[in-house]
């Protein structure tokens with residue numbers, strides 16, 4: 724049933740709503756993932772600690788503790804990819820969860836194809852970062868050589884400023900993940916600039932102008948409305 728060459732990925736799912744749990748579990752198992760379910764944050768923490776899964780899916784509204792606390796706790800000792808599920812009422816919590824180290828989110832209600840695409844993207848990134856030697860990364864017409872520190876578009880060298888380059892390579896390192904405004908400002912400009920959202924708007928628009936075919940309809944440097952940005956290397960339809 725499963726691919727004999729590679730053992731199935733193990734996913735821990737922390738979700739207190741039985742219907743969503745069943746829906747997510749069934750779809751993941753159909754895709755040959757192994758799933759360990761937890762109904763509470765405490766149980767989920769135990770499962771992540773003992774089973775060492777490849778990915779965590781966690782609901783933010785849990786009965787016994789805040790999903791954000793779960794993420795914060797896990798990030799003290801693990802880099803595993805974390806996908807959060809949030810209700811519309813958790814909007815502020817969602818940003819906070821991303822800030823403390825979640826990688827991506829889905830807002831309820833969500834469709835299964837979208838969940839599966841996100842799961843594949845996060846697992847792919849994590850496999851790639853363990854493999855470790857992606858010195859050339861490409862998306863659209865763009866090729867970035869991380870060793871030579873060069874950027875070309877259709878083979879033509881593109882000049883990026885130091886900050887533009889730093890921003891781009893930071894997004895490449897987190898490709899597929901949502902990076903919040905706050906986290907980007909903190910990581911690129913430093914803790915004193917966490918509120919200077921206009922920096923980001925200016926630099927993202929520069930990057931789009933230099934790297935996107937149509938800067939007004941970006942295909943790779945995407946805006947996550949009210950949250951931050953996401954770099955998509957391949958179009959989502961090409962996943963899997």
Ligand code: CA
Pocket residue numbers: 738739740782783784785
């Ligand atoms: Ca819940």
